[in-house]
Amino acid sequence: MTALADQLRLLLPPVSYDGTAPLLSAAIEAEANALTQSDVQAEAVYSAIFADSGMGLADWERVLALPDPCLFGVAQSVRQRVQAVVSKLQARGGQSKSFFIALAKSLGYDITITTFRPARAGIARAGDAIYGGDWNYAWRVNAPAVTVSYAVAGMSAAGDPLAAWGNKSLECRLSQMKPAESILLFGYGDN
Incomplete structure (x- = not known):
C-alpha cells in the first residue's frame, strides 16, 4: 500500500464503500x-x-541548431553545452560593450573590450x-590567458572531463554575433 492509495481510500464515503475490499x-x-x-512525467x-x-538538452540543441558550425568536432562537457543553450536563448542581439560582456559571461568567460579610435588633433x-583606416571598425576582446x-x-x-581549457566557444559565439562591418580581434593574457 502506498501513501497516495491510503489518501484515496479516505476520500471514499465511509458507509457506502469498504476501502479494504x-x-x-x-x-x-x-x-x-x-x-x-x-x-x-509532469x-x-x-x-x-x-x-x-x-x-531535454538534446532537444534544446536541436531547436537552437547547436553545436555551432565552428564547434563541430570540439568536445564539450554537459555544462558547456547547457551554457551554450542558455547563451543562445538570452542573446537577443546588440552592439554595445555590455551586451558582448554579458554574452561572454553566459558562456563562462570574464572579458573586457577595447575599442580603437583614430588619432585626432587636440586629443x-x-x-x-x-589607428587609421580599418582600425575605426576594429575592437578587441581581452580574456584571461587560460x-x-x-x-x-x-x-x-559520465565521461565529462573534470576540467576543460580553451576559448573556442567564446571566439565562435562572438564572431557569429559581431556586427558585420566590424573587425573582431581576440587578446589573451595581459593586453
Whole structure:
C-alpha cells in the first residue's frame, strides 16, 4: 500500500464503500500508481522547460541548431553545452560593450573590450597609436590567458572531463554575433 492509495481510500464515503475490499483496493492501488506516474512525467516536462536545468538538452540543441558550425568536432562537457543553450536563448542581439560582456559571461568567460579610435588633433598625445583606416571598425576582446571550465555536480555527466581549457566557444559565439562591418580581434593574457 502506498501513501497516495491510503489518501484515496479516505476520500471514499465511509458507509457506502469498504476501502479494504480486495477488488476496490486493487483499483485504488492502480489509480494511485497511475497518478504517481503522471506526476513524475509532469515533473520531467516542467524541468525540461528551463534550459539551465539540463533536462531535454538534446532537444534544446536541436531547436537552437547547436553545436555551432565552428564547434563541430570540439568536445564539450554537459555544462558547456547547457551554457551554450542558455547563451543562445538570452542573446537577443546588440552592439554595445555590455551586451558582448554579458554574452561572454553566459558562456563562462570574464572579458573586457577595447575599442580603437583614430588619432585626432587636440586629443592625441605624442607616442599614441594613430589607428587609421580599418582600425575605426576594429575592437578587441581581452580574456584571461587560460579559462578553465570545471565540472559541477549535477551539471556533469559520465565521461565529462573534470576540467576543460580553451576559448573556442567564446571566439565562435562572438564572431557569429559581431556586427558585420566590424573587425573582431581576440587578446589573451595581459593586453
